[in-house]
Amino acid sequence: MGKKVNPTIFRTGYIFPTKSVWYSNFKNYAKFVLEDNSIRRFLEEKLKLAGITNIEIKRSINTVDIFMYVSRPGVVIGRGGSSLEQLKKDIEKLLKIDLKVKNAIKINLHPMEIKNPELSAGIIVDRLSNQLEHRYPFRRAANQAIEKVMAAGAKGVKIVFAGRIDGAEIARTEKFKQGRIPTQTLRANIDYVEKPALTRSGYVGIKVWIYTGDIII
Numbered sequence: 001m002g003k004k005v006n007p008t009i010f011r012t013g014y015i016f017p018t019k020s021v022w023y024s025n026f027k028n029y030a031k032f033v034l035e036d037n038s039i040r041r042f043l044e045e046k047l048k049l050a051g052i053t054n055i056e057i058k059r060s061i062n063t064v065d066i067f068m069y070v071s072r073p074g075v076v077i078g079r080g081g082s083s084l085e086q087l088k089k090d091i092e093k094l095l096k097i098d099l100k101v102k103n104a105i106k107i108n109l110h111p112m113e114i115k116n117p118e119l120s121a122g123i124i125v126d127r128l129s130n131q132l133e134h135r136y137p138f139r140r141a142a143n144q145a146i147e148k149v150m151a152a153g154a155k156g157v158k159i160v161f162a163g164r165i166d167g168a169e170i171a172r173t174e175k176f177k178q179g180r181i182p183t184q185t186l187r188a189n190i191d192y193v194e195k196p197a198l199t200r201s202g203y204v205g206i207k208v209w210i211y212t213g214d215i216i217i
Contacts, residue, residue, distance in 0.1 A: 007183055007192040007209065014186050015215040022059030032059065035095055042094055043068060046087065050075040053114060053122030053193075062103055066091070067110045071117040076109075084109055118152035121193040121208040128159070128206050129197040138165055138204075142176040149210055156180040156211035163196075163204035180211065187214045 012018060020036050040055050043066075051071030058065040070076055077084050088107050097105050117123045124145050131141040142159045149157045156179030164171050182188045191210045196203040 005183075007190045011186055011188075011190070015189065015217065017056075019055065020057045020059075022057070038094060039066065039091060042091070043087075046090070047076060048126075051114070051117060051123050051126070053120045063106045063108060065108045065110060067112055069112045069114055071114045071120070071123055073111040073113045076111040084111070116152055118148050119154055119191070119210060119212055121191040121210045124149065124159075124210070125193045125195045125206050125208045128208070129195055132161075132197040132199055132204055132206070135200070138174065139176075142174075145208075146176060146178050150178055154179065154210050154212055156182075156209075158207075158209040160207040161204055162207075164199070164201040165204055167199070167201040181209045182211065183209070185214070187216065189213055189215050 008016060020033075022032060024032050036057050039057060043055055044052060047068065047070060050068075050073070052068060053071070054069040056067040056069075058067070068076060075083070076087070078086075088109055091107050091109075092099070095105070095107075097107070114120055114123075128141055128145060132138060138161055142161070145159060146157050156177075158175065158177040158181050160173065160175050162171070162173045165174055181190065183190065189212050191212070192208065194205065194207045196205050
């Protein structure tokens with residue numbers, strides 16, 4: 001089970017909250033799901049330099065609150081809040097919101113700083129992806145990442161590369177692990193992210209698990 005089930009989805013509703021918090025009738029449900037997906041894809045692309053790892057969306061009657069967890073909130077806010085205001089306008093345009101209409105939906109953006117970026121699987125996988133795309137030795141990249149994660153206080157970390165690693169003609173899988181990753185323990189706080197790296201030889205898949213301890217409910 002641990003090799004086939006996404007660790008985050010496996011624990012959602014038990015120790016992890018849902019990433020979208022709202023209620024809708026049957027008529028608007030599909031519309032809200034598509035809007036949430038569009039917002040996430042847009043922000044992930046727009047805020048790459050800010051080190052974005054997670055996006056939570058909460059809806060009420062006339063407001064949409066978007067919580068963006070980033071390692072560099074200053075990049076999101078900008079000088080005097082200019083970047084944040086422009087980002088808000090871009091999302092309003094994406095959702096086709098007309099502010100002239102009475103009771104128009106209001107967008108609220110909340111940049112949230114990540115306290116320890118080295119314990120975030122999203123930031124680690126972005127760094128590894130960037131290193132592989134720039135032809136950095138994958139073993140050195142993985143070992144450096146593991147060293148930094150464990151030094152930050154993690155109890156376990158696992159990194160898996162799959163594909164034509166280092167431009168090899170035959171695809172293979174390489175695994176790096178330190179500590180323990182209890183994938184089948186529901187109370188285990190495991191941060192998991194997977195992402196492909198587009199190298200000159202093709203895509204190389206990257207998976208990162210980071211275990212930081214148990215959450216007791």
